[in-house]
Amino acid sequence: MSFRSLLELDARLSNKLRVAEKPGALRNFAVFFAHSGDSWFWVIALILGWLISNSTWKKWGVVELFCILGLAGVVLMIKFLVRRERPQGEWGGIYRNTDPHSFPSGHAARAFLIAVIAAALAPAWLAALLWIWAPLVSLARVAMGVHYLSDVVAGAVLGVIVALIGLQIYSPLINWLTSLIGFPLW
Numbered sequence: 578m579s580f581r582s583l584l585e586l587d588a589r590l591s592n593k594l595r596v597a598e599k600p601g602a603l604r605n606f607a608v609f610f611a612h613s614g615d616s617w618f619w620v621i622a623l624i625l626g627w628l629i630s631n632s633t634w635k636k637w638g639v640v641e642l643f644c645i646l647g648l649a650g651v652v653l654m655i656k657f658l659v660r661r662e663r664p665q666g667e668w669g670g671i672y673r674n675t676d677p678h679s680f681p682s683g684h685a686a687r688a689f690l691i692a693v694i695a696a697a698l699a700p701a702w703l704a705a706l707l708w709i710w711a712p713l714v715s716l717a718r719v720a721m722g723v724h725y726l727s728d729v730v731a732g733a734v735l736g737v738i739v740a741l742i743g744l745q746i747y748s749p750l751i752n753w754l755t756s757l758i759g760f761p762l763w
């Protein structure tokens with residue numbers, strides 16, 4: 578099987594999951610989950626959470642935020658190297674205009690990164706919810722026609738890898754930053 582035939586299979590399978598042009602409850606569900614992984618939402622929520630929470634939640638929020646920022650750099654670098662165009666469609670104009678490249682899915686990567694870090698640092702109930710949420714975000718991105726299946730699979734794998742690395746290195750990095758700014762982050 579050639580690379581071209583794999584891409585065609587990926588496009589056909591992705592198209593079968595698409596609901597962007599089909600009004601109804603499933604489309605509304607997909608729209609909600611497709612947007613719930615937006616980076617601006619998570620950055621604002623984590624900063625607000627940090628401002629009003631205790632040290633346990635602050636630690637989780639700080640690690641999530643720094644890992645999300647690091648992941649964004651990795652995703653953008655890969656997107657600009659690969660330059661795979663997003664699927665054609667009307668929905669998601671903001672994504673098509675601000676980020677025309679689809680591989681890997683930043684939303685899938687972010688969702689799985691958030692779930693992995695929550696499993697390590699957040700309460701079990703939150704980690705469980707986020708492990709349900711992450712694949713829903715990923716599938717919703719395909720359903721709404723802004724990604725192919727391979728984009729979200731690659732994004733999910735990338736998010737898990739970056740999260741695992743982040744969990745190994747956050748402590749010395751946060752300690753260094755705390756000593757540099759002279760202010761504890763949690």
